[in-house]
Amino acid sequence: MRAMVEVIAKALVDDPESVEVHEVEEAGDSILELSVAQPDLGKVIGKQGRTVRAMRTLLVATGAKASKRFVLEILE
């Protein structure tokens, strides 16, 4: 799911080069740590957190298929 978060984030930001997603396994869950250039933070979060919430919703759907829980975190 790293790839999906990366595809989305890279399309949203002004600085796609700075987009990084690290996947960390933790107690069977998969933590996806997204980092973007500081000025792009708002673009991946979205108004009232709507964009990050949408990404989390999509991760629930994909997690259901993979029988896995994906947790998206945005690093500042």
Add this chain to the structure above:
Amino acid sequence: MMDNREFEGKSVDHALFLASQDLGVEPEDLEFEVLQQSPGQVRIRVEPLGKGAAKPDPAGAAEEKMAESPRASTPPPRRFDPPQRQPAPREPRRDDAGTQEPWTGTPRYPNLTEMVEALVAASGLDLSVDISSEDNTDRITIEGPDAELLTGSKGEGLSALEHVISKMVLRGLGRRARIRVDSLGYRKRREEELVKMAQRSAEKVKQDGVEVSTEPLNSYERRLVHLALRDDPALMTESEGDGFLKKITIRPRPSGGADG
């Protein structure tokens, strides 16, 4: 400014709704400023958000408005919330400015189809995508073995895809479009259900003379409910609440005057 338009309504949402109807855009795609507000009567001035993308330098306009704004001390007030219903964002507020800045760069994808296909491929879901575009709306139909994963829990997955793709289109393709994502006929069924629900509630309001509120609905769903009951002279509908999900209250229209 030519695109600036003023609208009156019973509430900010109502005025915004009328504006969005008149201008043919989603309410969320409008910037607005409350000009005048009294109980049951609100006047707003709206400006379509897409404008910024077409004009390279909207800074002048933004400054001009900032001077009029009562909230000039807060960071870039590109969007004017009515003073009495400041939403309490769960995430830090800095995001407001970020999402509304016009994007000026090179498109990252040659077209919508390739962009959506890249997204679907990366999701690892077994889905096929069909896109048809008309007017300013791109209808994306998703089918395949994994489609049910998106239509579950009230189609949250479809709404999430819609939002993400809209934003990706705005920034990744450098244009603004209304994106509708449907799968397994879910949207159509949901739309029919909503209209039926609205009509049932309307009957109850008329029979019992009470107010009925819907479940929280997004802007597109609210539009359907408002439209379904718009022509009933005995009723009025009003969106109530904060955030992008709001309930609609259906109530008897006061028989005396025009405003409630």
